Amino acid sequence: MKILIVEDERNLSDSIVTYLGTEKYLCEQAFTYADARMKINVYEYDCILLDLMLPGGNGLSLLRDIRKRRNPVGIIIISAKDSLDDKVKGLEIGADDYLSKPFHLAELSMRIYAVIRRKKFYANNIIESNGITIDLLEKSVAIGNVAVTLTKSEYELLLFFISNKERVISKSAMAEHLSGEMADMLDNYDFVYTHIKNLKAKLTAAGCNDCIRNVYGMGYKWIEH
Known part of the structure; x- marks a missing residue:
């Protein structure tokens, strides 16, 4: 399964790549809004991890653009912004899950698994x-x-x-x-x-x-x- 990590904190992004690699996921990284938008328009992914605060743009704008294109990819917002309003807005626009920073990588992995299972295999294990x-x-x-x-x-x-x-x-x-x-x-x-x-x-x-x-x-x- 292929994951796109849209996160400008390189140390965090690299840590996610390393951990998910042990879980047999293929990971790609985007560190800016423009880079993320280009990759999403060109390549297909099973799940996108999306930070809200990105150089050059806002994660919610990227999320809105993805859903306007009727792209059904699973999306998990990972953000330090953990207010109820932020979570509700992200889920309303079309995110499948919302995980506040800091988080445990094991929990992130299981949430990715749950989103992919729900999207592709009708929630079956x-x-x-x-x-x-x-x-x-x-x-x-x-x-x-x-x-x-x-x-x-x-x-x-x-x-x-x-x-x-x-x-x-x-x-x-x-x-x-x-x-x-x-x-x-x-x-x-x-x-x-x-x-x-x-x-x-x-x-x-x-x-x-x-x-x-x-x-x-x-x-x-x-x-x-």
């Missing part, structure tokens, strides 16, 4: 598709009684497919999901094909066949049987 069971808390995958060991990229790819089932996903979209803004600097997306091939092989070996189909010239899609 357990996801099932084609006989595959995914435990989002444990980050484990099983088919029947057979545990399937996946790499971080394979696990993220599986969730990406299931959350977009029956939709064609381009290689570029998968590359961005797995690599973030670094995908723009890649010469090709061969690594995406490698991850898909390995994921398909592991699912097939555990008894799940023909879930991921190639749509010639367009990309891949998850087929629900």
